[in-house]
Amino acid sequence: MRCGIDIGGTKVLGLAVDADPVEPVAHRLAPTIYEADSLIDTIIKMVSDLENDTCARIEVVGVGIAGIVDRSGTLRYSPNIPGVVDLPIRDILGEVLGRPVMVENDAASATWAEHRCGAGVGSDNVAFVGLGTGIGTGFVLDGVLHRGWHGFSGESGHMIIDKTGPTHITGAGGPWELTASGTGLTHLARRFAAEGRLASVLELAGSVDEIHGRHIQESVDSGATDVVALLEEFARDVGIGLANLIHILDPEIIVIGGGLVDLGRPLLDAIRCHTASFVLGGEHRPAAEIRPARLGSRSAAIGAALLAADLAAT
Amino acid sequence: MRCGIDIGGTKVLGLAVDADPVEPVAHRLAPTIYEADSLIDTIIKMVSDLENDTCARIEVVGVGIAGIVDRSGTLRYSPNIPGVVDLPIRDILGEVLGRPVMVENDAASATWAEHRCGAGVGSDNVAFVGLGTGIGTGFVLDGVLHRGWHGFSGESGHMIIDKTGPTHITGAGGPWELTASGTGLTHLARRFAAEGRLASVLELAGSVDEIHGRHIQESVDSGATDVVALLEEFARDVGIGLANLIHILDPEIIVIGGGLVDLGRPLLDAIRCHTASFVLGGEHRPAAEIRPARLGSRSAAIGAALLAADLAAT
Numbered sequence: 001m002r003c004g005i006d007i008g009g010t011k012v013l014g015l016a017v018d019a020d021p022v023e024p025v026a027h028r029l030a031p032t033i034y035e036a037d038s039l040i041d042t043i044i045k046m047v048s049d050l051e052n053d054t055c056a057r058i059e060v061v062g063v064g065i066a067g068i069v070d071r072s073g074t075l076r077y078s079p080n081i082p083g084v085v086d087l088p089i090r091d092i093l094g095e096v097l098g099r100p101v102m103v104e105n106d107a108a109s110a111t112w113a114e115h116r117c118g119a120g121v122g123s124d125n126v127a128f129v130g131l132g133t134g135i136g137t138g139f140v141l142d143g144v145l146h147r148g149w150h151g152f153s154g155e156s157g158h159m160i161i162d163k164t165g166p167t168h169i170t171g172a173g174g175p176w177e178l179t180a181s182g183t184g185l186t187h188l189a190r191r192f193a194a195e196g197r198l199a200s201v202l203e204l205a206g207s208v209d210e211i212h213g214r215h216i217q218e219s220v221d222s223g224a225t226d227v228v229a230l231l232e233e234f235a236r237d238v239g240i241g242l243a244n245l246i247h248i249l250d251p252e253i254i255v256i257g258g259g260l261v262d263l264g265r266p267l268l269d270a271i272r273c274h275t276a277s278f279v280l281g282g283e284h285r286p287a288a289e290i291r292p293a294r295l296g297s298r299s300a301a302i303g304a305a306l307l308a309a310d311l312a313a314t
Numbered sequence: 315m316r317c318g319i320d321i322g323g324t325k326v327l328g329l330a331v332d333a334d335p336v337e338p339v340a341h342r343l344a345p346t347i348y349e350a351d352s353l354i355d356t357i358i359k360m361v362s363d364l365e366n367d368t369c370a371r372i373e374v375v376g377v378g379i380a381g382i383v384d385r386s387g388t389l390r391y392s393p394n395i396p397g398v399v400d401l402p403i404r405d406i407l408g409e410v411l412g413r414p415v416m417v418e419n420d421a422a423s424a425t426w427a428e429h430r431c432g433a434g435v436g437s438d439n440v441a442f443v444g445l446g447t448g449i450g451t452g453f454v455l456d457g458v459l460h461r462g463w464h465g466f467s468g469e470s471g472h473m474i475i476d477k478t479g480p481t482h483i484t485g486a487g488g489p490w491e492l493t494a495s496g497t498g499l500t501h502l503a504r505r506f507a508a509e510g511r512l513a514s515v516l517e518l519a520g521s522v523d524e525i526h527g528r529h530i531q532e533s534v535d536s537g538a539t540d541v542v543a544l545l546e547e548f549a550r551d552v553g554i555g556l557a558n559l560i561h562i563l564d565p566e567i568i569v570i571g572g573g574l575v576d577l578g579r580p581l582l583d584a585i586r587c588h589t590a591s592f593v594l595g596g597e598h599r600p601a602a603e604i605r606p607a608r609l610g611s612r613s614a615a616i617g618a619a620l621l622a623a624d625l626a627a628t
Binding site for chain 1: 382384390391393399400437439451455456458460461462463464465466467468469470471472473474475476477478479486488551554557558559561562563564565566592594595598599600602
């Protein structure tokens with residue numbers, strides 16, 4: 001038995017995984033605490049709880065975490081988990097738990113999961129792009145999970161696509177995730193609603209300031225037409241970033257994950273169309289295939305479990 | 315003996331290389347002709363000329379070419395060599411010359427050269443960024459030249475950094491190379507001069523419209539102070555793109571090549587400073603080292619010869 005633990009900005013998900021990684025045998029949820037000792041305690045308790053749930057010993061522990069993680073398994077910095085910096089998670093957990101521990105960025109973990117048992121199966125050149133609160137990305141290049149020299153690759157959400165644009169909470173002007181994430185979609189929806197262009201969503205939310213992602217989802221699910229124009233404009237910025245990744249890395253498959261993938265075909269089709277329009281010489285090159293993720297919100301935890309098992313096998 | 319041939323937008327450089335790749339034993343130059351048959355003829359004649367020059371048989375031929383080259387050695391499309399599309403250079407040359415031929419993008423070839431015997435020696439994670447007429451890039455990741463699924467990676471010059479910005483000749487709005495290339499620097503210098511902020515360069519050129527790269531170079535060499543402000547503003551856009559590549563790929567070393575590297579320290583220091591300012595969480599991560607290229611304008615030809623030799627050895 002191995003376990004994969006996904007530490008996000010709001011919650012911690014733990015999965016106990018046996019033979020089939022996409023069918024975990026137990027799962028646990030806990031809130032993310034923005035303080036180092038408490039965060040470590042949460043993980044240790046979760047491993048213990050998963051062992052109790054499964055009546056089995058967990059041999060290896062994989063952790064996927066939202067932030068930049070170096071190759072020694074130290075969380076260097078996370079915009080999503082303020083107050084926890086330079087924390088040597090792998091070493092601390094390894095000492096306390098007395099078994100192999102793997103710590104990786106959450107998007108990298110999700111990338112590996114989608115490559116091994118999700119929408120990227122069969123391709124050795126996969127870009128994963130998780131559209132959630134921010135944008136997390138990861139790359140499998142020639143069959144290998146790319147980590148970068150320090151372990152910090154895949155922070156594509158901070159790629160600047162609008163150098164004169166508004167400033168993000170990170171201090172950078174016009175990064176991709178400012179407009180092309182779930183947060184960006186909500187802001188765009190509020191603007192559309194304030195301009196009288198999004199009646200269906202405004203009716204569901206009650207007021208402009210109360211518009212959240214779930215209202216956009218409901219509007220899409222109900223088949224409203226005004227929300228299509230919203231997704232169309234939103235998808236343009238997603239497409240700019242994807243075309244940038246295509247120019248830089250030339251992947252075979254781009255897997256779109258994160259919460260926004262639940263918006264389904266209307267969003268994906270618009271993303272495909274805009275992305276193609278931004279790729280130079282598109283008529284002379286095969287297109288990267290853009291697919292929805294298959295593993296949903298469990299992908300980072302599943303990937304962490306898979307990477308931990310790989311680590312234990314070496 | 316092997317040869318490396320670099321086909322650029324204006325000229326073709328051929329080098330005959332023996333034991334030491336950075337000291338070619340012969341070289342040839344020819345103009346680039348924008349027509350398929352003539353371009354092939356140019357290459358064939360160059361191989362023959364280099365054999366005559368060296369009184370030796372060239373066993374393998376490497377070609378680096380400005381454009382997107384697929385894994386079968388076909389030039390699919392080149393913005394720099396209009397009129398030549400979908401040309402199976404490797405197959406045609408292989409048949410005519412009767413020896414192994416390697417065809418690769420010119421920036422990828424230059425990347426390999428700088429990694430093997432230039433500024434990137436000793437690191438397995440190198441990004442090469444050639445600042446010339448446009449911007450060409452290439453990546454060595456974990457010791458391997460990254461080609462991408464189709465062979466089209468490294469087209470980072472087309473990465474959009476200013477989505478609301480002016481449109482490039484490629485049709486895209488605000489790509490990196492529009493402002494951060496040699497062409498971009500010349501345009502910026504003309505604007506500075508028109509605004510009365512670049513007297514040193516204006517005096518050398520005679521008029522705003524006559525300002526070219528060589529005048530900027532002369533002004534820098536003469537130690538003029540007004541040109542420093544120009545380089546400072548220019549370096550900002552270079553830094554945006556480099557920070558994007560750092561966020562995406564996390565290289566250990568970034569090698570700056572292309573003609574602009576001759577501007578020396580004033581430009582490089584400004585690039586280093588701006589790049590650092592755009593990297594998120596810079597205080598929690600080691601910086602990628604930004605170095606000037608060592609192989610100059612011969613890097614693509616040297617790299618093509620090295621890659622051809624690698625091909626012949628496998």
